[in-house]
Amino acid sequence: MPKHQRQPCTRSAPHGPVHKHARAVYRLIHAAIAALCVSSCLGRSTFILGTLADSGDANTHNAGDPASPMPWGQWAATQNLPDCPAGSPELLVTTTTDELEGGTTLADPANAGSFLSLVEALTIAANRAGPDTILFDEAVFAPDSDASILFDGDPSLPNTSAVCIDARNRHVHLRFSETCGNRCMATFSGGSLLLGLEIDAHVGGDNKWFLNASQAAGCLLTADAFSAGAFMLMGTGSVVGPGNYFKSGPFNNNESGVVTDGLFCTAPVVRDNYFGYDPRTARAEGFGSIGTGVLVWVPMTITGNVFAGLTDPLWFGALSEAGDVVFSENWVGVDKAGNPTLPCGLKGPLSNQGRLIIGPNNVIAHNDLGVEIRSNAYPVRVTHNSIYANQTAGISYLTGWAGEGPTPPTLTAVTTTRVTGSCAEAGDVELFADDGNQGQTFLATTPCTVGVDFSLSVIPPSGRNLTATVTNAVGYTSRFSSPWAVP
Numbered sequence: 001m002p003k004h005q006r007q008p009c010t011r012s013a014p015h016g017p018v019h020k021h022a023r024a025v026y027r028l029i030h031a032a033i034a035a036l037c038v039s040s041c042l043g044r045s046t047f048i049l050g051t052l053a054d055s056g057d058a059n060t061h062n063a064g065d066p067a068s069p070m071p072w073g074q075w076a077a078t079q080n081l082p083d084c085p086a087g088s089p090e091l092l093v094t095t096t097t098d099e100l101e102g103g104t105t106l107a108d109p110a111n112a113g114s115f116l117s118l119v120e121a122l123t124i125a126a127n128r129a130g131p132d133t134i135l136f137d138e139a140v141f142a143p144d145s146d147a148s149i150l151f152d153g154d155p156s157l158p159n160t161s162a163v164c165i166d167a168r169n170r171h172v173h174l175r176f177s178e179t180c181g182n183r184c185m186a187t188f189s190g191g192s193l194l195l196g197l198e199i200d201a202h203v204g205g206d207n208k209w210f211l212n213a214s215q216a217a218g219c220l221l222t223a224d225a226f227s228a229g230a231f232m233l234m235g236t237g238s239v240v241g242p243g244n245y246f247k248s249g250p251f252n253n254n255e256s257g258v259v260t261d262g263l264f265c266t267a268p269v270v271r272d273n274y275f276g277y278d279p280r281t282a283r284a285e286g287f288g289s290i291g292t293g294v295l296v297w298v299p300m301t302i303t304g305n306v307f308a309g310l311t312d313p314l315w316f317g318a319l320s321e322a323g324d325v326v327f328s329e330n331w332v333g334v335d336k337a338g339n340p341t342l343p344c345g346l347k348g349p350l351s352n353q354g355r356l357i358i359g360p361n362n363v364i365a366h367n368d369l370g371v372e373i374r375s376n377a378y379p380v381r382v383t384h385n386s387i388y389a390n391q392t393a394g395i396s397y398l399t400g401w402a403g404e405g406p407t408p409p410t411l412t413a414v415t416t417t418r419v420t421g422s423c424a425e426a427g428d429v430e431l432f433a434d435d436g437n438q439g440q441t442f443l444a445t446t447p448c449t450v451g452v453d454f455s456l457s458v459i460p461p462s463g464r465n466l467t468a469t470v471t472n473a474v475g476y477t478s479r480f481s482s483p484w485a486v487p
């Protein structure tokens with residue numbers, strides 16, 4: 001796996017919601033960080049910004065009390081998560097140890113001794129036929145308790161199929177010793193469900209938890225280092241979501257939440273999760289110095305997620321096959337209420353095949369660059385989104401990598417009922433209203449031919465600016481056009 005793309009060590013001071021004093025401090029710290037950025041950029045400036053924002057002088061989105069968020073399992077119980085399959089036999093975990101009485105062939109709870117550990121429950125599930133549901137004794141795993149299970153890799157974790165682990169309304173905190181290595185890797189397959197678990201990163205090595213045609217929902221996951229990822233998706237139909245919260249881990253560098261396995265993974269879905277944003281407190285925490293939400297190695301769907309303070313919400317490897325990567329209905333740099341969180345910047349891929357579809361209905365706001373298109377060999381269609389208040393640009397093309405993209409349309413006439421313009425390049429025009437020169441409010445779309453004016457029947461909103469994009473036949477979307485002020 002190639003190394004993570006390092007980001008250039010250049011960044012301008014933030015504007016917009018950041019307090020003037022914060023900006024001044026930011027510049028000082030940023031200058032210090034820049035001096036350190038010789039061979040690699042360790043100081044992701046969004047996190048400097050995050051530190052300032054967290055100090056409470058500027059961003060008001062941090063309304064929750066970070067010191068006392070609701071216990072995770074309790075919060076998970078308030079979410080609309082899938083249920084374990086009805087009628088599957090239940091195994092009740094009654095101890096926080098990782099003991100394995102009965103050995104690796106254990107298949108009967110009667111042979112597991114006085115208490116049942118999670119390792120024993122998983123081993124039974126792995127060794128006996130049919131689906132299993134694993135629950136947790138409230139007397140040991142009360143929601144407000146500090147119950148954690150430390151895996152040391154002895155015994156190693158078994159791979160299981162058709163197992164449902166339900167930790168809702170319990171406190172089940174899974175930790176890994178620094179020495180457990182690959183013995184703490186585990187694959188959940190055959191429609192397994194992981195619900196309401198709190199799962200730490202593993203600082204000692206690989207800690208991939210594979211979801212093979214399985215689903216994780218309502219889990220709190222501490223991000224793993226780049227090559228691992230808190231969850232690794234493989235197999236057709238793997239789903240991460242809804243309601244997982246990926247938080248920054250101990251690495252503080254090259255952290256990632258979800259990784260797709262390019263050899264085995266078909267059409268996975270990452271939906272309705274939170275990356276770098278604690279849904280319990282509505283607080284943006286950010287995500288490592290160089291943090292990636294989803295490492296994309298296959299055509300897939302990423303929808304309904306909140307991304308806050310990541311270097312890359314998506315990072316692209318060389319896709320294993322051609323196909324669309326669909327990024328829709330996500331929030332980047334803002335929360336679901338539209339409040340600024342921490343800037344992200346959605347960067348198009350440096351990839352080799354397939355297409356990226358950004359839209360519909362993403363909200364991409366208050367970032368540095370909203371969408372930056374980085375390759376002239378991988379079309380990026382940006383369609384039907386709300387893109388606004390990004391500091392540098394709403395849609396831009398990385399200089400030296402992708403040219404400038406299609407020439408934006410030109411608006412030529414605006415009446416109270418109609419907008420007219422022209423295209424230098426044929427394609428689909430989208431018209432927006434914005435308070436600046438981006439595209440906050442989608443208004444209308446129409447095909448456009450070179451040499452023939454396009455005309456859209458709309459009522460332009462008074463006091464705002466109109467802008468337009470064009471997506472050409474190859475599938476690239478232009479930058480926003482020059483704005484037209486509506487009287």
Ligand SMILES: [Ca+2]
Pocket residue numbers: 099100101112113114115116117120
């Ligand atoms: Ca036991």
